[in-house]
Amino acid sequence: MERGSYKGRKEYIPALAEKLKRFGLRATPQRLAILAFLEGNTSHPSAEEIFRELKPRLPSISLATVYGTLEVLRREGGIQELTIDSERKRFDPNPKxxxxxxxxxxxxxxxxxxxxxxxxxxxxxxxxxxxxxxxxxxxxxxxxxx
Known part of the structure; x- marks a missing residue:
């Protein structure tokens, strides 16, 4: 699966909000969209790719919000930060x-x-x-x- 399994599925918003809460984050529309994009995503996107994908649907999202959310998720063990690509950091929602x-x-x-x-x-x-x-x-x- 390339993109997140939650993409466009409103019934999963409460589950995503609870996940953000476990990581100490408020469930803002921007953070919910970031987490939804990552869920089940196997493309190992960069912060910039996540931002470019979400910006058309969420004009209020900023690259700083994407970076900040990814940093908290990484620090709390919710995602992996990959350094396999010397051009940019990539992120994997599978923390195992x-x-x-x-x-x-x-x-x-x-x-x-x-x-x-x-x-x-x-x-x-x-x-x-x-x-x-x-x-x-x-x-x-x-x-x-x-």
Missing amino acids: PHNHFLCRNCGRVYDLPVGLPALTPPKKIEGFWVETFTVDFYGLCPACQK
Whole structure:
């Protein structure tokens, strides 16, 4: 799924509002739209892409609101911030650890199948406390290989 599963489905607004509340955010129309756009979204959008998508429907939304909302969601563990793309930060609504693949030709970021061998680092490495880690893959996606 490219875009959020909540897009245009008013019956999910209370669920989205509750989710924002759990992260310490008021449920404004702008934040609800950001969260709705992210829910189920597998395109790993940047803040700028989210802003461009929502601006026509929400003229009052600002890029600062998008960045601020994403920062709170990231800090509270509701989304992942991906640094796989050196051009821009991207965001993944799936906060569970998983691997990503960046196609060097089309620039698309993919979630890799869960069945890949998982890397589990020790909690401590030579005195360093490990909180999290990422493993990113780069190459050509199936479409670009053709």
